[in-house]
Amino acid sequence: MGPEERDWLDMANNVLLKCHINLRLERISECDANVFVALYEAIIGEKVPDYVAAERQEDDIHNMQSVIDSLALDYLQISLSHITGENIVRGEKESVRNLLEIFDGLLDYLIDQQSDEEPQLKGFNGKTNAAYQSQNQDTGKMQCQPLTIQLRDRDGSLYLGTQRNKEAEQELHDMSEKLSRRLEELDLMLQRALSEIGEMCEPGEEDKQSHHSDSIMECFKVMSSSRHSRAHAHSLPPFPSHVQHTIQQDALTRDSYNASHNQQHHRNTQFMESIRKDELKQLVQQEQTDITTERLNVQKTELEYHQEVCRNAPSVHSSCTKSPCSRSSGAKLQHTARKERHSVKLKDNNLLPILLEEFQRVQLSPHTLSCMWKQQLQQIDQLSSSQNQNRQKESKLLKQLEEAQKRHGMLVQIIHKEKEHNRRLREFKERIQQQKSAQNKLREQRQQVARAKKYYSVYHVQLRARLMQAKTQEERKLKQIFEEGLELQKARLREQRAYSKELRQENYHKFKDEIEAMENYYRDQFSLLAETLAHERQDIHICKKAQEKALQKMKRELRNKMEKEIGELQNVIIHNEENNYFRDLDVERLQKRVQMASFQYTTSCQQ
Incomplete structure (x- = not known):
């Protein structure tokens, strides 16, 4: 028998002892339909609706389903579809544990109501405040101690409360408001603790605990808010007086703590996956932008080379220097060339500029345009043999230009990296x-x-x-x-x-x-x-x-x-x-x- 099963067995025996049922369990599998029917009659104070004498297994399943339906519809007002009478009769441990936890929480809730009706309300509030302060200090721990309640007088018996006066209804209303405030404070404390804790429990067990703990928390919220607004068809019995709480509602804080941890772990994994996907997309986009920038730089160097050649050409080739060498400068030159279209004569060195000016709407690729310019320049070189000295100067200028372009590219890369870093930080904050x-x-x-x-x-x-x-x-x-x-x-x-x-x-x-x-x-x-x-x-x-x-x-x-x-x-x-x-x-x-x-x-x- 593991420590977890021993804890559940102690909780079941504790509930039976509180209800004054002369039964001692040695294994959790001994919690059968008869035990739960006895717990229902002891806590609620009424017989199970549609009860059938247990002669067969089907009768036990029917009785257990009646108990679950009565709890869900008449008292808890939540869905208990994850617990069925067939699973209880078969001895499924998860269903038995969930139903035991529901009875334990219902019993503690009724004991709290009875204790609030006593005149010792001030001392009780002081003890609960001290318990919550100690709970706030120990929120960083992963395990919570189970709820231990000591009864002063065990001789008191259960009785039915058929009528309740207005004073009792007012006290119930005050108690529901106090419980709602304390639950909100617990949620705030758990949210603060989640920001400081990095290690998480196993996801499989936490999913089950979170599902069941959400149902328990919702159950007691609905009970505390709706008890003073509507009249029950079945009145719940008050429990024995002189009850002292050492640690109040530790089980509820444990379940809500595990549920919030599970949700936070799931959200963190989703967040990390989204960050990885975004980084991969950014790397692909960055590589594409680098390739495009390199292509643009190559085209830019070619155009600048052509411009330098045209600038250093003699006065005979002045019309060639005014021709468009790029998409951006060509538009301005074409505008001026239109005015002098009729005055320009076709020469040996201005064939390509005149053709580009005449056929402006023709879309040429950068490769063909560069080839045409190379052919034009080769023809100019052949025609103008006196430009050898100027070409040497041009080669030096080109080397200087390449060095400047390399420096410019390095600076551009550094600026892009800084922008990318700032953009990632901004996106990270936006994702948060x-x-x-x-x-x-x-x-x-x-x-x-x-x-x-x-x-x-x-x-x-x-x-x-x-x-x-x-x-x-x-x-x-x-x-x-x-x-x-x-x-x-x-x-x-x-x-x-x-x-x-x-x-x-x-x-x-x-x-x-x-x-x-x-x-x-x-x-x-x-x-x-x-x-x-x-x-x-x-x-x-x-x-x-x-x-x-x-x-x-x-x-x-x-x-x-x-x-x-x-x-x-x-x-x-x-x-x-x-x-x-x-x-x-x-x-x-x-x-x-x-x-x-x-x-x-x-x-x-x-x-």
């Missing part, structure tokens, strides 16, 4: 400024991504709450409408029954009164009374039939009306359910897009 601006932009981008994740998580929770609230309201309204319809139907039936009963009573009394009157007044006319009674009985029978038909018609109308209303309510319910279904589909699609965007961003950052 660009690197600093790129670092600032990268930091701003990370902050923007963190803000976007926080906004998305808050928006997702609020949207889910709004949808649930709308669904419950719709169900309540539908139930209320149905109950009101039933009450109206019952009331109408009662009214109809009372009306028919009253009508029957009235008809009965009326019939009885008529019979008594007819018995009193028409006792003698029994036959006529019998006819009238028969006629009245027939009328009563017709009235009863009409009433029955009216009742049946009213019943039919009420039944049709109720069926129509019930059908409309069913259509409304079906339409609302379809809207909720499509809203859920939109939410899932947005989640997939955001996950794909975050994945692409992480891959681009790693590349």
Whole structure:
């Protein structure tokens, strides 16, 4: 067992001891799903959501994934995609270490909150300031000591905090602000230490540590900033009092320190490669410029030679001295030659100047022009044999001219080297400024991504709450409408029954009164009374039939009306359910897009 694995094992046993779990680990591979489920229930104070009794390996994977999802969505509000339940169950050391570090940081964060609620806040702040001063002195070291916390009272038990008052919320808000200030101070100290440290750790291990440490730092920033702005669905339990911190948040400083070192090493390598490429390009350009300057110097010497020859020629060849010998002087001479074009006569020594003057638009290469001048000069030498003495003088002048040109070339090279050196220094300073601006932009981008994740998580929770609230309201309204319809139907039936009963009573009394009157007044006319009674009985029978038909018609109308209303309510319910279904589909699609965007961003950052 190496020293690193022993440190992780000590951290796991320390976390179990703080949570009062009677378990002692001897190897890091013994951290299975049951250990993490027990840690979750001890720290959070609630059971694992969707917990399944562990009978198979798939059940352990399901429980571990539920623990990871609950931490990521409900408490940490960051992505824990690099940790999966399958890797934990298989015993992958990197995933087990990352999850242990998350539980350790969450436990320390809750202990800090509980300690801030105690009246011993002043003494605690003094101890933390002393710890940060010692941390600032030891930032040049590559190894950081692990976090050691001594508990005074181990007899205190974990309990659930169901309600929090306004004073506790205010204290949590103050604590989050203090933690954010301290994290900013740690970032400044690490940036200062990075400028003084040259040796770096191995890149492979630092990449893993930097990725995980960035997630932990982002986790606690989001927890400290969003705890006072929104209400949690699950309240976190406070922990035992009388807690004394000897060294606070050394693990967080270690991770952030390694991450910044890794980033600085990667940027330095990229910067050195860019400098080498630029130097190679500069050397190639310098060689090309040297070649071109040498060619120009050769052409320049040839033109000067021709000019000297033309100047030292006798008066017979004065027209040749005025001819163009180079591109720069030829333009001026051609302008003067145009004015005297008609007065110049063709001679033996001015053939080439006159041709150049006449055919100005013809583009001649330096080689052909020099050959033509050589031929012209040879012809002049043949024609003018009296110029031998002048030629000797010309050779001396040419030697002096070559020496002067060599000196001039050396001076030009020295000046070019000085300019190149100054230009390299200036470019080096500009690259440093660009690197600093790129670092600032990268930091701003990370902050923007963190803000976007926080906004998305808050928006997702609020949207889910709004949808649930709308669904419950719709169900309540539908139930209320149905109950009101039933009450109206019952009331109408009662009214109809009372009306028919009253009508029957009235008809009965009326019939009885008529019979008594007819018995009193028409006792003698029994036959006529019998006819009238028969006629009245027939009328009563017709009235009863009409009433029955009216009742049946009213019943039919009420039944049709109720069926129509019930059908409309069913259509409304079906339409609302379809809207909720499509809203859920939109939410899932947005989640997939955001996950794909975050994945692409992480891959681009790693590349």
